[in-house]
Amino acid sequence: MLSTERNEALTRVGRGTPAGELLRRYWYPVAAVADLDANPVVKVRLLGEDLALYRDGQGTLGLVAEACPHRRASMAYGIPEEVGLRCPYHGWLFNDRGACLEQPAEAPGSTFKDRITTTAYPVQELGGMIFAYLGPEPAPLLPRFDLYVWEGMLRSVGRTLVPCNWLQIMENSVDATHAEWLHGRYFNYVLGRQEPGSERANYLKGLSRHHIKIGFDRFEWGIIKRRVLEGNTEEHDDWAIGHPLVFPFMLRVGNSKIHTFQIRVPVDDTNTMHYWYTVEPPEDGVELPPQRSVPIYEVPWRQENGAFIVDYIDGQDVMCWVTQGDIAQRNLEHLGTSDKGIILLRGMLAEQIDLVKQGRDPMGVIRDPAQNEIIVLPEERNKTHTSVADRRTAPRLGHTRYNPYHEEFQRLLHGEPVQSSL
Amino acid sequence: VAELDSSVRFCPACGQALAVGMSYLQEFWVATETIYYCWCSSCSWRGEIKAVARVIGVEPAEDDQSFSDLHELETIYRNS
Numbered sequence: 001m002l003s004t005e006r007n008e009a010l011t012r013v014g015r016g017t018p019a020g021e022l023l024r025r026y027w028y029p030v031a032a033v034a035d036l037d038a039n040p041v042v043k044v045r046l047l048g049e050d051l052a053l054y055r056d057g058q059g060t061l062g063l064v065a066e067a068c069p070h071r072r073a074s075m076a077y078g079i080p081e082e083v084g085l086r087c088p089y090h091g092w093l094f095n096d097r098g099a100c101l102e103q104p105a106e107a108p109g110s111t112f113k114d115r116i117t118t119t120a121y122p123v124q125e126l127g128g129m130i131f132a133y134l135g136p137e138p139a140p141l142l143p144r145f146d147l148y149v150w151e152g153m154l155r156s157v158g159r160t161l162v163p164c165n166w167l168q169i170m171e172n173s174v175d176a177t178h179a180e181w182l183h184g185r186y187f188n189y190v191l192g193r194q195e196p197g198s199e200r201a202n203y204l205k206g207l208s209r210h211h212i213k214i215g216f217d218r219f220e221w222g223i224i225k226r227r228v229l230e231g232n233t234e235e236h237d238d239w240a241i242g243h244p245l246v247f248p249f250m251l252r253v254g255n256s257k258i259h260t261f262q263i264r265v266p267v268d269d270t271n272t273m274h275y276w277y278t279v280e281p282p283e284d285g286v287e288l289p290p291q292r293s294v295p296i297y298e299v300p301w302r303q304e305n306g307a308f309i310v311d312y313i314d315g316q317d318v319m320c321w322v323t324q325g326d327i328a329q330r331n332l333e334h335l336g337t338s339d340k341g342i343i344l345l346r347g348m349l350a351e352q353i354d355l356v357k358q359g360r361d362p363m364g365v366i367r368d369p370a371q372n373e374i375i376v377l378p379e380e381r382n383k384t385h386t387s388v389a390d391r392r393t394a395p396r397l398g399h400t401r402y403n404p405y406h407e408e409f410q411r412l413l414h415g416e417p418v419q420s421s422l
Numbered sequence: 423v424a425e426l427d428s429s430v431r432f433c434p435a436c437g438q439a440l441a442v443g444m445s446y447l448q449e450f451w452v453a454t455e456t457i458y459y460c461w462c463s464s465c466s467w468r469g470e471i472k473a474v475a476r477v478i479g480v481e482p483a484e485d486d487q488s489f490s491d492l493h494e495l496e497t498i499y500r501n502s
Contacts, residue, residue, distance in 0.1 A: 001449045009444065018444065335450035340459075343448045347461045347468065350446035354463045357444065 002330035002346070010349050011167045011327050013266040014048045018353045019167075023047060023248065024135035025356060025365050027142045028265045029275055030063070030123075031130045032157055032296040041085065043076035047134055048268040053123065057082035062096035063132050065119035069100075075118075094118050128155055128294025129277070140365045145246070146376045147259055147279045152288055154409050158276035158299040158399045162318055165327040166249065166266040167349075169274065172317060173251040173262070174341030176214040176227050179385060182316050184208030187397075190310050200395045206385050207313075215239065216341045221364055221377065222247035223344060229384050237380035244377055247348065247363050255383040257281070257391050258400075270326040274299075276314070276399045280391075286415035293422050299399045313398040430458045435467035 009018040030044045041054040050066040052075035073089035084095040093102040098120030100113040123132050127148030133139045184207040191198045209229035217224045226242035244252050251262040263275040282288050301318040308319035352362040392410045411418040443463035458471045
């Protein structure tokens with residue numbers, strides 16, 4: 001059990017709230033570059049703030065308050081000009097710093113525009129994504145995590161909006177034993193009812209393995225999660241290397257053939273945009289052509305009748321996160337010793353909130369460019385839960401089954417000729 | 423923290439009230455035991471506090487050195 005008061009402090013994301021102030025110290029992906037290629041102005045909601053993201057005629061990115069300061073109409077329907085974004089209602093024009101450049105309906109020579117600004121936040125592009133920072137200036141550096149900057153690999157991004165608070169999703173990343181049950185026993189149960197005798201069930205044997213031991217270590221970027229599964233020892237990568245929760249809003253998971261960031265972007269108190277940012281290296285000896293565009297695709301988790309889609313790993317996770325409630329009532333829960341990773345994460349969150357209250361930078365905020373050339377994170381090479389066998393023939397048990405470019409990617413990764421649109 | 427039905431109110435290291443600041447107290451259970459994970463925002467002490475309902479010890483074997491030491495200490499105490 002956790003007190004209601006602490007639960008509020010750890011979960012709420014609005015400006016001025018304890019966690020909201022901590023979360024404003026980090027850069028978040030708010031769209032894919034491909035989104036702006038399709039439409040140069042998109043609506044964004046981040047940390048409870050409604051915003052309009054755009055790219056103007058000069059290629060400059062901007063992120064401004066959605067409500068125009070004139071009559072509050074939506075800038076997300078604005079017109080990108082050569083410089084800045086123009087409100088569709090009366091033509092007021094704002095640049096990426098929030099300065100009002102034009103008020104066409106006012107008298108020529110009026111200085112009214114000089115008294116008007118709109119909220120504007122810095123945005124940067126990296127690895128096919130657009131990142132925003134909503135915190136106090138000076139903004140820290142946008143972390144150059146390995147998956148965003150590694151060369152010679154293929155990238156794709158899955159996305160879905162999950163209608164629940166960000167923290168219960170993050171807690172899942174240090175809840176080691178859920179894999180054995182939700183993605184093992186429950187997955188087998190679902191497949192047994194849905195497709196008896198399914199070959200996919202054979203691939204669940206690793207996921208069903210019993211946890212002999214779980215471990216959690218604090219490290220520079222968050223928490224490394226380790227496990228010893230039945231039949232394994234501490235020599236196996238699952239324990240010897242593990243994989244990290246990158247504080248406060250990412251999970252790194254994968255193996256030598258596929259690397260993924262699960263990125264949980266707090267949209268508001270009760271909604272989280274979930275990205276699966278996936279990077280795949282080619283087979284040995286294969287040199288990939290340059291990837292011009294990183295595709296983004298939607299990952300569904302509800303059936304037409306409203307029921308959850310539970311016959312794939314990430315859908316099972318979403319089912320559990322959403323059914324915990326819009327903000328999980330931690331005052332009603334009963335934690336055991338297998339929940340120690342969750343307890344560690346909550347304690348870390350409280351510590352880091354306290355650091356921010358003291359005016360200090362929290363964990364994971366970097367300002368030294370020398371530390372930011374590339375940030376390489378630990379990750380198992382051979383992960384018991386996921387096969388590193390032939391990725392082309394292995395069934396897609398997770399979100400990648402919705403990647404429309406999967407077949408094209410496989411041909412490219414195996415060095416086969418393909419007419420690629422990317 | 424104040425809402426938590428717990429006898430743990432103060433940091434065991436510095437004595438600061440745990441309701442102050444962002445101190446963190448999380449109850450969890452192991453079998454019949456109730457344990458509180460605690461982080462104090464005042465002194466940064468981090469640890470677990472266990473509620474003890476019954477103290478159970480283990481009788482040491484007679485050839486155990488610690489038993490011999492204990493017996494020797496007891497003898498010294500009685501003789502003094």
